[in-house]
Amino acid sequence: MINEYVEIVEYYDNLLTSGYFDYDDLANTLYKLLGDKRKVLDIGVGTGLLTEKMLPLADYDIVGVDFSSGMLDIAKERLANSNVKLICQDILEFETEEKFEAIVSTGGAITIVEEDQQYKLYSHITDRTKNEQLLVQLYNLLDDNGLFTLKIQGSHTNYKKEIKDGIFYEQKLEKGKPFVDKWYIFSTADGQVLKEQFCHYYCWDGEEASQAFSDAGFKGEPHVFDDEFLVFYK
Ligand SMILES: C[S@@+](CC[C@H](N)C(=O)[O-])C[C@H]1O[C@@H](n2cnc3c(N)ncnc32)[C@H](O)[C@@H]1O
Secondary structure, three states: OOOOOOOOHHHHHHHHHHHHOOHHHHHHHHHHHHOOOOEEEEEOOOOOHHHHHHHHHOOOEEEEEEOOHHHHHHHHHHOOOOOOEEEEOOHHHOOOOOOEEEEEEOOOOEEEEEEOOEEEEEEOOOOHHHHHHHHHHHHHHEEEEEEEEEEEEOOOOOEEEEOHHHOEEEEEEEEOOOEEEEEEEEEOOOOOEEEEEEEEEEEEOHHHHHHHHHHHOOOOOOEEEOOOEEEEEO
16 A cells, blocks of 8 residues: 555664654653643554653553554554554544544654745645545544644655664655655665665645645644644644
8 A cells, every 4th residue: 555654664663763753752742732631543653652652641542543554563562551542544544433632643644844934744645635534534533622733844855874773774855746755765884775665745835734724624823832743723
């Protein structure tokens, strides 16, 4: 399936915990942002790195959805002794009677990238109409005072760096409109490629993204919280 995380699974945690994201910091920021909200949906929960850091902070009731079974297998192991509900499903197909007080995404199914002085929306869902449907679906999954918060990532650029265990990580971008292609490449010090993963994103510029959230029902302008999260309110 397009944008399913398969090749990257083995090296994902190494990459993400080698300075890509700081999950302690993200969890603490979310703790402040969420206040007394406890019922949380994570769209694209991945290997559960964020959830693991959130759980000690409050008695969260977290549902994590992800369509990459390899990523979710790691999350299941990581969160084995918790009451987190992990569901292997395309978020577009996720249905429930439950309502959530917050929906979070840290680079999940859709994410925010601060680029060209705008908050662009990068989506793993490559069809415009389906993205619009997703925003409506997420709006409807929130309770009346619910919020949807997305991690703000820095501009996606080309670079190569060493991560842990002598592994090198390289990312390459090709930016078009509306699609952005990204290659994740893992190699050894002598350049032998170990794994390569390709992602094809649908990208909305800042104004289009704001309009799409507003068309889905979210209130006015989003709020930037601690320079780290963009927050949309129901
Ligand atoms: C970059 S990873 C982020 C994972 C996690 N949020 C984290 O902070 O490490 C993106 C995740 O989104 C998931 N994803 C992408 N599109 C999805 C979709 N349509 N439905 C469910 N999961 C999706 C991928 O499988 C992958 O695990």
